[in-house]
Amino acid sequence: MMRRTVLFALILGIGCGTQSSLGSDAILADAPGADGEVAGEGLVVKILASPTKGNAPLTVHFESEVSGCDQGDVSYLWTLAQGTTSTKKDPGDFVFNAPGAYNVRLEVTCDATGKSASDVVQVVVLASAELSVSPPHLNSPTTVAPGDTLLLSFDVVNRGDRVDIPFLVHIVLSRNELYEPGSDVVLKEITIQGMADGRFGEVRQSFTNEPAALPPDLADGVYFIFVAVDPTNVVSEGREDDNVGQATSFITVEHTAKEKPDLTVTPPSFAQGTKVAAGKAFAYSITIDNVGSKPASNFKYAVFASLDASLSADDVPLSDQNASTIYKLEPGKPVTISGLLVVPANLPTGPYYAIAQVDTNDTVAEEDETNNVAVSPFVFEVTQNVVTGFDIAVESVAVQPHDTYWGGTIKATVKVTNVGNKASPKFPMAFFVSSEPSVNTKYDPRLSNLTADPLDPGQTADVVAVVPIPSGPSVKPGDYYVSAVVDPDSTLDELAKSNNWKYDPKPIHVYQEAFVDVGVEGAVAHPTTVEAGEEIKVSYTLTNKGSTAAGAFVNYIVLSPDKTVSLADISAKKDFVVGKVTVDGVDPAAKVERIEKVLVPLALPHEQSEYYVGVIVDALGDLAADKNKANQTAVTADPITVLGAKGGCYEDAMEPNGSGQTAWAIQPGVYEKLGLCSGE
Structure with missing residues (x-):
């Protein structure tokens, strides 16, 4: 009986379009039923492939293992990719240039027995990655000693296809301003397990204050700092000239720099059993010492409230951050700081530890960085400060339009909240303009006044007002910030006054005269091929860059054999009006998206098949105040094709x-x- 060996090579494109990681050039070479090793009555074959996943161009090394037949009697047939085959035992390196998923097949036949066996290995090839690194920023001192630790911040970025394999990041020291992997000192090796697809929006992995220890035997001298992404080139990229970033600061290594300051702080001292209302303060003291051998300069200290006995990022500062700098502290000369710790008004009630920290910004290179924090041995208790009253806070101010004129108006929307614990009465509000983002209720022009409705505790409301713009010397043409002020004349008894005003961060511009400036842009017609007698849709955007609302006006939709569309060409019967549309108006600073349906006439000349679609704004000249006619025509970028016209x-x-x-x-x-x- 003759045994026939049949090899199936199934070639199948994977993916559609450029947005898939598996591109349209991907192929599969597979045989029905082949999944891993297949034995033929004692004959066993196995494909050894490495790597089986990566970015294009991906080089994969192939070898084989066969048992159950003398090696001299084995015949090999590899099906690799894109019709490539090999009869070698070990084809070695093969390059997959196109993204895709490839099933590589090996079928072997034992010539002595006629038996066959096969194996299939899948290779996944992604599109090229695009790794880069931002210039690293040195956050630690530039003069250091061997064994010190550098703190670096940088971002690793991918703008290419995803990376599914681990790759390295090296923090490197160089004697010169060149990155030379063969001679540079690698301070730290970081492994990144992979990165997401960054082709449609870059992907970043940030490293903040990443520590990198200097070797204890590092020679004195000047060193430049580099960060290298994928220094071993395991990731295939479209370009690799941006894989190394150099720090803007260099370091100077000096053995004598081992002599450093060493800052310590005592636990905050305050009366045991202290109870303090939120918004109030209590007395404390701490002692800061330098137990090192060098002076410490320009460092900060702070005291925090913490729910537990360890310092964390969500702990609340109690000390004055603007007055907590010590400019110089000599060794062995401790300084005691006494003062008041202010409990924030919004700090929840309950017990808190007081935690002191010295050198809060890590600006001092110290002999010991672990002794900068001390915790109070007992807690203080925050109690509720019960004060009754109403308190109207202005949350935001929004003005429309931002272009106006003498005698015109603006619409102001003011969000207010009663942050007190009692209902408010009706309350006054006034609107002011100022050339600066601030308000002086005595000297800045007051535009208008109103009385707002009462607010319950915690209630938020929008107060909407039409605010007139006066003419004359009080408000000259120019830019102004609009502020809303609650209780501008201080007639109300509120819990606080500091939250009674806000301004619109975008200034208004006041013109001496009104003007309208209506324009059109972005004309698009669909479909691009149409039978005469059928409809097309024409979309476009109307704008009004003036300070005055535009009244009603008429637009023409025009077909033209060229990209020049004008009322003159319509009169000359070169262009054809296929639609007339009445627009109710356009507000100042507004953008109005419009879509018109128009009929393509059967009576168009039959000898002309391509037409540009144009929009002419205010074709009848209704907008007398609009002096700018240069922006009132928009034409499609490409012509449409009209079939079956009967005219001409x-x-x-x-x-x-x-x-x-x-x-x-x-x-x-x-x-x-x-x-x-x-x-x-």
């Missing part, structure tokens, strides 16, 4: 008969092959 000049079988002398008599009943051209 048709020559006929009677030609030439363009005059009375050449006219032919037409017999009754003749109706075919007749036409009418100009002059006939």
